[in-house]
Amino acid sequence: MPGSAPGAARLAFHEWDGFDFEASGEGITSCFAAAVRAAGPAVAAVEGSACLTYDELDRRSNQLARYMLRRGAKPASLIGLHAGRSLASLIAIVATLKIRAGYVPLDPGSPCGYLDAIVHDCRPDLVLSANRDAGALSAPTITLSDALDLSHAETDLTLEEEARPDDIAYVMYTSGSTGRPKGVRVPHRAVVRLVTGQSYAHFGADEVLLHNAPLSFDASTFEIWGTLLHGARAVLVTDDHPSLKFIADTIRREGVTTAWFTAGLFRALVDQELEALSGLRQLLAGGDVLSPSHVMRAAAALPGCQLINGYGPTENTTFTCCYRVPREGWGGGPVPIGVPIGGTYVRLLDDDMRPVRDGEIGMLYAGGLGLAVDYAGDPVRSAEQFVSDPQRPDRKLYRTGDLVRRRPDGNLDFIGRLDRQVKVDGKRVEPGEIEEAIRRCAGISDAVVTATKGEGGALVLTAHVKPSIAGQGPLAVSAVHAQAMHELPPHMRPSRIVAHDEFPLTANGKIDQRLLTARATVESAPVVSAASETEHMLSRIFARVLGVRTIGVATNFFELGATSLKLMEAHAEISRMWPQVEVLALFRHPTIRDLARAIDGSQASIVHEAQRRARGQAAALQRLHNARPR
Numbered sequence: 001m002p003g004s005a006p007g008a009a010r011l012a013f014h015e016w017d018g019f020d021f022e023a024s025g026e027g028i029t030s031c032f033a034a035a036v037r038a039a040g041p042a043v044a045a046v047e048g049s050a051c052l053t054y055d056e057l058d059r060r061s062n063q064l065a066r067y068m069l070r071r072g073a074k075p076a077s078l079i080g081l082h083a084g085r086s087l088a089s090l091i092a093i094v095a096t097l098k099i100r101a102g103y104v105p106l107d108p109g110s111p112c113g114y115l116d117a118i119v120h121d122c123r124p125d126l127v128l129s130a131n132r133d134a135g136a137l138s139a140p141t142i143t144l145s146d147a148l149d150l151s152h153a154e155t156d157l158t159l160e161e162e163a164r165p166d167d168i169a170y171v172m173y174t175s176g177s178t179g180r181p182k183g184v185r186v187p188h189r190a191v192v193r194l195v196t197g198q199s200y201a202h203f204g205a206d207e208v209l210l211h212n213a214p215l216s217f218d219a220s221t222f223e224i225w226g227t228l229l230h231g232a233r234a235v236l237v238t239d240d241h242p243s244l245k246f247i248a249d250t251i252r253r254e255g256v257t258t259a260w261f262t263a264g265l266f267r268a269l270v271d272q273e274l275e276a277l278s279g280l281r282q283l284l285a286g287g288d289v290l291s292p293s294h295v296m297r298a299a300a301a302l303p304g305c306q307l308i309n310g311y312g313p314t315e316n317t318t319f320t321c322c323y324r325v326p327r328e329g330w331g332g333g334p335v336p337i338g339v340p341i342g343g344t345y346v347r348l349l350d351d352d353m354r355p356v357r358d359g360e361i362g363m364l365y366a367g368g369l370g371l372a373v374d375y376a377g378d379p380v381r382s383a384e385q386f387v388s389d390p391q392r393p394d395r396k397l398y399r400t401g402d403l404v405r406r407r408p409d410g411n412l413d414f415i416g417r418l419d420r421q422v423k424v425d426g427k428r429v430e431p432g433e434i435e436e437a438i439r440r441c442a443g444i445s446d447a448v449v450t451a452t453k454g455e456g457g458a459l460v461l462t463a464h465v466k467p468s469i470a471g472q473g474p475l476a477v478s479a480v481h482a483q484a485m486h487e488l489p490p491h492m493r494p495s496r497i498v499a500h501d502e503f504p505l506t507a508n509g510k511i512d513q514r515l516l517t518a519r520a521t522v523e524s525a526p527v528v529s530a531a532s533e534t535e536h537m538l539s540r541i542f543a544r545v546l547g548v549r550t551i552g553v554a555t556n557f558f559e560l561g562a563t564s565l566k567l568m569e570a571h572a573e574i575s576r577m578w579p580q581v582e583v584l585a586l587f588r589h590p591t592i593r594d595l596a597r598a599i600d601g602s603q604a605s606i607v608h609e610a611q612r613r614a615r616g617q618a619a620a621l622q623r624l625h626n627a628r629p630r
Contacts, residue, residue, distance in 0.1 A: 025189025025343070025369050027163035029097050031196065031229045033058075039205060039231030046254060047087045047236045054231065057094060059156040060148070064095035066159070067151035072140070073125045075100035075161075078171060080119060080127035080139060082106040085211055085220075085236045088144050092128050093215075093224065098159050101125070102168035102185070105215035109240055110489040112136050118173050122183055122376055165189035171376050172218055174314050175421075175430040175492065183376035186221075190317040193343035193369040195226045200322035200341045201258070201282050201308060205231035210251065210259040212237040217427065218314045219260050219287070226258070241564065241583040244268055244572045248276030257281045260310070262426030263288040264565040270294045272572040274301050286310035286319075287426025289414065290335045295325060303327075311337035311414065314428070315385065315398045317370040320344055321412055336411040337404070343369035346412075347397060348404060353390045361415055364404045365389075365397040372398070422451045424459060424491040425563050434463065434494065437487050441479045443468050448503060449494060450517050460561040463494035464516050466503055473499030495558050496520070528552045534596040537577065542592065545570045553592040562590075578602075 039054040052060075073079055079096045081103050083089045096103040104122050106115045108131060119127065119139050127141040163169075169188045173181040195203055209227045211234045213219035227234040235254040237247065248269065251259065259280055261269065266285035269277060274297070277283065283298070283305050290309055299307055312320035323330075323338025330336055340346050348362035349355060356362035367389055374382035389395040403415040420431050431449035438447035446466040451459055463484075467476035477497045485493050504515040530536040535553050543551050546560045557567065567586040574581050578599050589595040 025165040026192045026196075027165050027167065027188040028169055028191055028225065028229070029094075029163040029188075031192055032094065032097075033158075033162070035229050035231045042205070042231060043233050044228060045087055045090055045211070045234040045236060047085075047238060050087060052087045052090070057091060057228075058158075060091045060151075061094035061098055062156045062158060063151040063154040064091055064148060065098040066154040067147060068095060068101075068126060069099055070154075071126055071142070071147075073099055073101055076167070077101045078104050078122050078124040078168075080104045080106050080122075080124040080129075080137070080141075081144075081215065082108060082115070082127055082137070082141075083130035083144055083215070084108055084240060085215065085238050086130065087236070088130070088148060089215060090224065090228075090234075091148065092144060094228070097163055097169060097188075100161065100163045100167050102170050104171045104173075104183075105220075106137075107214055107216040107489065109214075110216075111487050113487050114489060118181060118183070121173075121180070122171055163188050165192070166373075168373065170221075172216065172314055175428045175433050176381075180433065180436070182378065182381065184314045185373040185376050186314075186317055187373055190370045190372065191221055191225055192229070194222060194317050194319060194341075195229055198342050200310075200319070200324065200338075201226075201284065201306075203230045203232070206257075207232040207281075208255050208257045209234050210237065210247075210256045211235060212242075212247065213260065218318045219262075221318050222260055222284075222310075241568070241587065243575065243583045244272045244568055245575065248273035252276050252279060255279060258284075260284040260286075262286070262565070263290050264425055264563075265568075266298075267291050267294045268565060268569045268572070270298050272569065274298065277302055277305065280305045282306050282308065284308040284310045284322075286312075288423040292333070292335055295335050296329065299325060299327060299329070309335050309337060312370075313366070313398065313400055313402075315372045315400075316344065316366040316368075317372065320346065320364075320366045320370065320400075323411060330411075334413055336407060337414050338411050340366075340368070341370075347389065347391070348406060348412075349390070358406045358408070361403050361405050363418060364400045364402045364412070366400060367395055367397045371396060420451075422459060422461075424461070425565050427491045429461070429492055431461075434461070434484075434488060434492055437484045438463055438465060438480055441476075441483045443472060443476050443479045446503065448511055448513065448516060450513055452517060459563075460496070461492075461494040462496040462498060462517070462520060464503070464520060465497060465499050467499060467501070470501045473501070490564065493558075495561055528554050528593075530592065532596060532600070534600055535592050538574070538592045538596055538599075541570055541573045545573070551592065553596070555591060557586070557590045 036054045036058045041053050041055055043051045044054045044057050045052050079101050081092055093103050104124055116137050119137050124139050127137055127139045128144045128147055129141055130144050132143050166187050168185050169191050171183045171185050173183050176182040203226055209223055209232055211223040213223055235256055263285055307325040309323040310319045312318055319341050321337045321339055322341050323336045345368050347365040349365055350362055374386060385399050386396045387399055389397045401418045403418060404412045405415055406412055422429050434449045435447045438444055444465050445468045448464045450462050465476050465480055467473055476499050480497050498520040504512040506512045530539045530553055539551055545566055548560055571583045571586055580602055585598055589598045
């Protein structure tokens with residue numbers, strides 16, 4: 001990273017020195033109580049045909065809070081939430097904060113072993129699970145629906161003590177470079193700072209926010225509390241694999257005014273459902289680099305909508321910087337990440353923790369009210385990433401690992417990462433965590449994970465494995481498939497597993513990842529061409545979506561870099577020809593051949609049912625005819 005000369009003009013280091021270091025923030029529960037007093041009977045959240053008012057959410061969360069206290073939960077403890085987006089989950093989150101505990105979102109889509117490692121790490125007093133089969137978690141567990149039913153016996157009076165600004169609101173686990181996920185401990189003040197007193201977006205009772213982010217993804221913090229602290233209304237998308245059309249229809253039907261999307265989902269919606277976004281007043285996107293062409297297309301097509309590029313790591317509570325995209329554009333190049341939001345300041349520093357000049361590349365360090373406390377139970381990593389501010393040694397900064405540059409207009413440009421971290425569908429992935437999971441497999445002596453761009457630009461994770469015994473490559477690959485692939489969340493599973501008897505080394509004795517990747521690029525097996533009309537049509541769709549020239553009918557989509565988002569894009573085209581096909585079918589049948597068989601079988605069933613009904617109607621008409629008097 002470039003150094004900086006003394007006396008450099010207009011150092012970015014000083015750009016945000018007007019920050020109020022004495023502000024202490026507020027607790028979420030006191031802000032929520034004020035919203036309840038103001039909103040009362042207004043609808044707080046909608047889930048399909050069901051809804052929950054602010055008064056109901058307040059009463060039900062008081063009852064559940066008291067029930068959890070009787071079950072052994074206590075202030076300053078943690079409550080696991082093994083559930084997806086739902087009204088029940090919102091009640092559980094609010095109840096948890098009311099007893100001054102923090103919640104730990106456990107993604108139901110992740111393997112039980114992975115989740116249990118998190119539970120073992122954070123040791124919650126209780127886990128509330130939407131799944132009755134979650135008994136394998138090593139903590140006292142009760143089904144969320146049962147807890148809500150039993151809590152009806154409790155009084156709904158307000159709890160005596162409100163949460164304090166420095167109480168832990170939640171612990172959110174992110175991918176960790178040392179082989180295990182990191183639990184980021186976020187205090188109440190950080191959440192309140194995210195959605196109150198801000199200018200990057202409008203918050204108020206007149207907003208209808210889409211709640212589409214997984215609870216284990218920190219964008220959900222913006223969606224939930226941007227709603228509940230302002231008397232607004234949240235519209236919940238409860239399907240884990242919603243189609244693009246379903247999201248678009250929900251936005252239209254429910255009158256959604258504010259939505260946040262990952263960069264990839266934003267791109268897909270602009271390509272497939274742009275018209276459906278016309279009712280939005282605010283559209284925030286982030287989690288990865290935005291496509292400038294898609295931003296410009298959206299800006300031109302949505303004149304009544306403010307586009308916002310939101311940037312920030314989980315360690316600084318969802319957003320650190322935001323950029324409100326001007327109608328006239330930003331002058332070309334990448335979409336800027338903007339400037340720090342309220343309650344946040346940043347430093348742009350070189351390797352010696354000195355400020356860089358404007359226009360020079362430096363690492364972004366973030367500080368202020370949004371800063372997380374630390375990594376749960378990990379003082380070593382906490383000390384490495386949460387460092388003293390060289391300008392204010394009594395304050396902490398988070399070392400983001402992101403390289404940025406200040407533009408002449410004062411906004412920041414994201415340049416890239418200093419380390420190996422990558423993003424898959426907007427979620428942080430540390431290759432080191434995948435490598436450690438693979439090294440634990442029987443018959444594996446070492447592993448390296450590389451991230452490369454596929455033919456169509458999609459990120460492809462490849463696991464390179466070294467068998468404990470040379471020549472046992474096929475057995476090693478099978479072992480990884482049998483163990484590690486079932487221990488990792490879907491977005492962290494490699495698309496390919498390649499065995500090497502030895503890893504190539506550089507002159508310095510390090511693994512040569514470039515040569516490793518080259519050796520893994522072997523001649524493809526002969527492509528089996530499409531035979532039926534359905535296979536031909538599916539092949540064309542997937543080749544276009546995945547950006548490949550050809551795709552064999554037996555090739556697994558995920559080996560070509562397909563992600564959940566790519567399958568949603570493919571489904572958008574497939575459903576126009578076969579409306580009965582659901583997104584989940586693409587996950588269950590991840591090859592052209594299998595998917596075509598499922599579609600043709602479904603079509604045959606539809607035809608058979610139509611013929612059966614037609615025969616039944618004809619028979620009924622014949623009976624009526626025979627019954628007429630002669």
